[in-house]
Amino acid sequence: MTRLIAFNKPFGVLSQFTDGGARPTLAGFVAVPGVYPAGRLDRDSEGLLLLTDDGRLQARIADPRFKLAKTYWVQVEGIPEPAQLAQLRHGVMLNDGPTLPAEADMMAPPALWPRDPPVRFRKSVPDSWISLTIREGRNRQVRRMTAAVGLPTLRLVRWRIGDWTLDGLPTGEWRQI
Template identity: 80%
Template sequence: MSLILFNKPYGVLSQFTDSGTQTARPTLSAYIDVPGVYPAGRLDRDSEGLLLLTDDGRLQARIADPRFKMPKTYLVQVEGAPQEAALRQLRQGVRLNDGLTLPAEAECIDPPELWPRDPPVRFRKSVPDHWISLTIREGRNRQVRRMTAAVGLPTLRLVRWRIGDWTLEGLAPGEYRIAD
């Protein structure tokens, strides 16, 4: 059984082939040369960070299936200054168009020491940005982005840092390692 921890760069699809457009987009096949592994969950093309891949179907389901409520922690650069009311809303659950989210863990953090993003996040002198750590236990489509937008804090950069006990620690963008 293999479990691979991969630091998915911005702009890379969470799949091995791209059948979506005429223009070829980067996929996992440009980075991972281990046969028979598949992503356990997804990470949007415009998001970065930890993506787990495995050749074990049961493990893949346990990681990806919302029934198991595996915690996923994201470092989120948001536009604006998070007020306690917005953080409290995230902690209690946010009403989205597909229903109320489960309560999240949310806190303001100092800017993390991350790699530069390519392309860089747009910077505007007149609009402050801050970082929050957000841990969720479900996996709706673009959930973190929708949650932060719903509380008035649009996401500028999104990095998944942790899934369960697995972390991105020590992996540069495009690098992977096989878990012990």
């Protein structure tokens, strides 16, 4: 029987089970033998990480050829202008080439767990939240996309992969799907 686990990865945790240093890894949270991450989530990003013991399923989730939609809730510095959201929707030119078009919309600040450490607050610079759905998986792609349109990322939470979401899953916890 295939195992599929949804894990709400906290900020600062590596998307792997071992590390040569003393950084926190998945091993400190998921004590299920034989499962491996289907894709990666940067150490300074939070949210949904899927783990499975099925190599074919792992490839289907992680491989950009399958264009599985991934939705991120992104706290950005500044208030997006319609033109900035339009740029994200049409695709952004990055140093490794253009991105595919994304779904990009303003959103109300979500009711999330506190981040440790908290995001730096600056009275003189407003921040806001956008929902960004991409169908690629380049290294630090969401952060690079928002920066390319003049909206640096402050906090990045992956909320959805395909039909799977974080709904009801506290940070640092996992559930069998």
